[in-house]
Amino acid sequence: MQKVKIAESELQKEQAFEIRRKVFVDEQQVPLHIEMDEYDDDATHFVGYNLQQPIAAGRIREIENGIGKVERVSVLPEFRGQHVGVLMMDAMEKHARSVGMSSLKLNSQSYAIPFYEKLNYTVTSPEFLDAGIPHRTMEKNLHA
Template sequence: MVEVRIARSENERDDAFNVRTKVFVEEQGVPLSLEIDEFDKSAQHFIVYEDTRPIGAGRIRETDKGIAKVERVCILKEFRGQHLGFLIMKELEKHAESAGMKKIKLNAQSYAIPFYEKLGYMVNSPEFMDADIPHRAMEKEIQS
């Protein structure tokens, strides 16, 4: 069974960090010093589990009043293509809405823009480099 959970313990946070490390550091070559940052302590972390195995992760944090930022969304390579990215994004959006957020922002890797567009996000920046990977800023207004 696949489910998305909010990290409520150190072990669950570690599960999120382990998935992120596999995807961003090992697979994409992002330095660990950039992947784990100062926002990890204050962000709300979400983990996708297949039974007890962590297979996806993402985080959300408030950046300004009423504005949430979704970051570090990833699914282990062998589980991609199963709509798990949509599953975690819907949970992140529900969390933002329940917290009274009016807008969600994110920085999408350029190849992932069509994925986020299907969820209603709109590109609002030119391409820029982050950790040597091309990105574009995107945002979505949400109901509250």
């Protein structure tokens, strides 16, 4: 049974950070000082669980009036391809709507663009490098 929760306790936030460290720092070689940033204090963090085991993470924050930014979406390798990412995105979008956000932006790693396109995100930028990894900005209107 997989479920997604908003990280409300320090333990849950640390679980989210640990997933991100495993995926971005260990697996993708993103420097820790880039991965863990100043926005972690203000963002709403999400943790995906398989039973009681943390297996996925992500965060969302408001960047402008009514516009949210989805960041740091990550799933442990052994749970990829099992729709965990879809569950994470659904939970973050539901939260965004509940707090009055009308649209979301994200910077997708280029290889993951088809995943987000299936969730009705649209590419809105040329490719750029973030932490040495090719990305493109994508957006979604939550009221469409």
